[in-house]
Amino acid sequence: MDFDDTPEEAAWRAEVRSFLEANRDRLGERGDRRSFDDVVARERQALLYDAGYVGVTWPVEAGGRGGTPMQQAIVDQEMDRAGVPGLINLIGIGMCGPTVIYHGSDDQKERYLKRLLRAEDVWCQLFSEPASGSDLAALRTKAVRDTDGNWRVSGQKVWTTLAHLSDYGILLTRTDPDVAKHRGLTMFVVDMKAPGVTVRPLKQMSGTAEFNEVFFDDVVIPDSERLGDVGDGWRVALTTLMSERLTLGGGGTEIGVSVGQVARHVAGRVAGLPEGRQALVRQELGRAYVASLGIRYTGYRLLTALSQGNLPGPEASAGKLAGTKAARDLADLAVRLLGDDAVYAVDAEGSTGWQDLQAVLPGMAIAGGTNEVLRNIIGERVLGLPPEPRADKDVTFKDLVASGA
Amino acid sequence: MDFDDTPEEAAWRAEVRSFLEANRDRLGERGDRRSFDDVVARERQALLYDAGYVGVTWPVEAGGRGGTPMQQAIVDQEMDRAGVPGLINLIGIGMCGPTVIYHGSDDQKERYLKRLLRAEDVWCQLFSEPASGSDLAALRTKAVRDTDGNWRVSGQKVWTTLAHLSDYGILLTRTDPDVAKHRGLTMFVVDMKAPGVTVRPLKQMSGTAEFNEVFFDDVVIPDSERLGDVGDGWRVALTTLMSERLTLGGGGTEIGVSVGQVARHVAGRVAGLPEGRQALVRQELGRAYVASLGIRYTGYRLLTALSQGNLPGPEASAGKLAGTKAARDLADLAVRLLGDDAVYAVDAEGSTGWQDLQAVLPGMAIAGGTNEVLRNIIGERVLGLPPEPRADKDVTFKDLVASGA
Amino acid sequence: MYFDLDDEQRDLASAARDFLAGSASPAAARAALDSATADVPPGRLELAKSGFAAITVPERAGGGGGTVLDLAVVAEQAGRVLAGPSLVTYARAAVLLQDDEQRLGALADGSLAVAVVDDGPVLDAVGADTFLWLRGDEVVIGGGTVTAREPLDPTRGLADVAPADGETVAGGRERWDRARQVGRTILAAEGLGAAARALEIGVAYTKERHAFGRPIGSYQAVKHALVDVYVQVEQLRSLVWWAAWAVDNAPDELPLASAAAKGAAATALEQAAETLIQVHGGIGFTWEHDAHLYWRRAKVDRLLLGDDVDAFDEVATLALAAAEEAR
């Protein structure tokens, strides 16, 4: 057991760090509002790509570096440490790109992958729909082949991160309603600037809009933009979702809130409270702190497994379950310590940080798989508990819809 | 709204109270170890019956008084107040008797009911089996009709309160394995002293044995002891279970532990703790106390509904859900306050009370319907949420067993 | 014993529900959040006109001459639709001004726009021109300077208030404390309504919404979460009724009962609102869905009139004092 870098890791870290330091001005500041939503973000990613720090684990022939997960983790850690804003095309790199790598044609790979890594094109993932959230395979967006071999797509997607900035998306559609719901799906690459695509921001309870709704009104997609076979979309989507797990699978990063930040906030306020209250605050902070430490070190175990060449399984979702709970409790503690300010949206110093956080966290237990779905997955795939009986597997999608489901 | 007795209720209360005071010596003391397990308990119940205080709500023709639920509640409250031990035949009165009243023959009613109320016979209820707890209808105890028209019963029951003292029991059996599991059941009255009946105490984790296992080895039951039609046992059992709800349905009584008792315990110990710990203790006591108050006053609402002639529905189970949680938390608080003694089974004064309580409470969330089953019932019957799909309803019991279920 | 509403109170609840459902709504709360200037319905004037605000003001002063329990019945309905201003304010003012028939009349006819000033942010301060506060052991009435701030829950009219000078009204600290306990009781009644409504919305949605071929309300994870809210709501209802009844019938029990109701309401509403969001999945945390409006109410209400931690501490302190006596 060893938390130190190997000599190779140390050399890599030094290289990354010195690059980030040398390019500090061009890379911008995390927390800068402009960091994520404009041309600056694309330029930043291109700069990092050209230096070899984007798509570290991607194969060389896909434009990547063919590096190790640990090298990628070190890049992430160093960017974090240097306060460099995250990559704009994270979803593209983590989910869309791998799907193209596994299922795309040579032509698609040629056209898309390198541009994606350089953020010349930003990508989004178009799976969820208003009527199919946890039950993804119940989606209704329809793709019909017309006489000239193109596909015409109509329907609505939702919860699409970055759709408003995206050039392309991977789009899961229903091409055959006469078979069971998992069997009639087909995946495409869609041009987000094509006629008939409308993106609308979806305002959340926190008042911000990290997600979008995307409407497809008879959008034409050439058959050459299909990913995988007709009717094979579910299998293609599983590639995407497994890649997502690799991207988001723990690594010990904190969800939504840094426990250290909360501790500093508490340290600045707790002394003013009566001793009894202080003890209650310490008790809550202590429990949440232990949870956060548990998540951090469990993340290191995952990273170790990755670096040993093991793909993280569904057990990686445990970090999300523990993390959303810890984050909720930390935010609650932080907001309560605002005292009189806690009933307002802005505190006395004009900051909205803790209140915003409080309002973002309920979504964290839902987005990216509700906690209920994650518990099912861990229960069945990790603990080996039996699944629930399913009534929707051997029915055609058409009949399922007709039955009200 | 009014917590006072009506003039009629006040008169009844006064009568009950003066009887209990006048007969204090003959009625014994709650907490006396001999209070529940011998002839004294039967004599006590007979004394109370002869005075008119047992089976208050039972119809006159069944040996009861034809009184109101509020009258019964007042008797319960006054017995509680006077520290009189509970009735030995509570299960007989609450569950077995009503089943005989609804489904028994005139001859059975004549032979059993009055003796039951006077505790000349003690009764038990023989439903649960090792392989059928929550899923009662999956029971396997077999009753087969022999050539002379009698039934021969073999199988095993479990969780049978008072079986070791009982004279009779109501016994749910499977008489037809070739129909769906709910349809092949038949109910009987069984003589607990009959050849082939063996009772074994079932020791619990607390070290005591409130329950028994009961083995039936080719026990002969005359057809005249059948309750209801052959194959109609499920419907008969529902009568029993609904009657149970009337007996146990809240009334605001505390489960396992009195919050006032805990408060006295805390009051005696809390002062020695540092102020921070005191605040933590007060927080826990406060929360559990509020839960207990909520349960108490919700019980009064149920009692009011009863007194207005409304039968309590499944919402009465809410009290058990809230009560087991509150009791667990109270016991935990009480044990922790024992300080060094908390790691032993006996405290420094030689008392085992809090530790025993701690060990009894896990069973409380299971006995009489697990909390999970109660949540299903409330969810479906009170909130109207849809049931889960059932795979076991249209299969014969035989096939169900063969399938491993 | 009869621990239930009577027919008159049930009629009152039904009338209040008609009025409030017609004049206030979560949608209006959202509009107030979107535009800081929007008034929260039904507003002081409409509420006064309806007669519901002044239920506990004696008839001789133009009020309803009803009990705090009557007001609690109405407050539950107000909580369901997140109405503003709070009946807590009227309930407290009616107690504090009980010897001042003229001002009681102004409270009842809507011409007195009052708020009661505790330490910290003041409920219904927005739009108020007259304030009641405690100075030493005296209750004082007068003007004050209101500093509005960006609200978390716009229906609560919270603002910072610096009271100006004022005149003493009768009663003193004892009445102040009683008014606060009555206020906590009505706050809990509003919390009861909001929690019960949040539960209803959640139940209705999970009956309709399907996943994997069946309604999501058939899954135990969803079902049991809603049941746990139901259990809490029903316990809370009992505590609210008890506390409201105690005001007029068992004043000795009021400190305990009102603290218990306050604490239970904070817990139940927070759990109800968080569950409401969770069972809705993605749609539940959108701006356009009502869930966050109940959630905002929960996050704010739990901190008003002393927070839940204070309330539970008070309950324990009272329980321990009683236990000491019994020892």
Added chain:
Amino acid sequence: MYFDLDDEQRDLASAARDFLAGSASPAAARAALDSATADVPPGRLELAKSGFAAITVPERAGGGGGTVLDLAVVAEQAGRVLAGPSLVTYARAAVLLQDDEQRLGALADGSLAVAVVDDGPVLDAVGADTFLWLRGDEVVIGGGTVTAREPLDPTRGLADVAPADGETVAGGRERWDRARQVGRTILAAEGLGAAARALEIGVAYTKERHAFGRPIGSYQAVKHALVDVYVQVEQLRSLVWWAAWAVDNAPDELPLASAAAKGAAATALEQAAETLIQVHGGIGFTWEHDAHLYWRRAKVDRLLLGDDVDAFDEVATLALAAAEEAR
């Protein structure tokens, strides 16, 4: 970075599992409960003979010359089968006696039956003849009077101890504190094993037991309860490894890591044991089922070496001190 056991440690775990599964069991714990005189296996002698007890004793003194992490790996296996005496006692004694080669040798060969005396009940005091305690700022070794009492968990050998006079051993308070932190770490490792085993038993049962036509483990209420335990167990495992690693590699982190592991172990084991009973239904609270033996361990362990509340308080205090520095 490599945060996982290495092959040698995995072999060690496997060997420890073989030995402990063969020599201890919940059934033996039950027997000890049934008869107050029964010894809890494997017992001091067998444990010493196996070599596992003295893993952290240097080789020159006849020990294994291993790390605390090695011992933690063994302790997890001991926790699974509720073995006694606790490796906590050996771990602490090995630290406290590190400059006393002779006594270390006696610890390793089993001839020294030692217990470490804290305020309150003493772990493994039953059967011990030599005690280590803190007198002022000095660590002392000597005899003492043991008063055994009826155990809640018979495998912990808890008794009241009145130390007699003794002689000073080297180290003082600093070493005492470090030994205690090592002890907490090993206690957490035993808790990890017990919790993991309780989870396994629960999972196995709910796969087999049917209700309403399907295995009860397919119901979300059961499944999710077990998953919540799984999540806690895995977080605990990470904390135990971190703390054990820190002993030899990052002593500055040990106070925080050992307190975190202690608190997490208390919480995780209690939840695992209560869940184990609950998912078993009726059979789960019978004397003959193993569930209550894990439950007894949970109820006792949470209070040893400072309770969970103390541990979380310490974590917060350390975190706040670090935050103060960073401000």
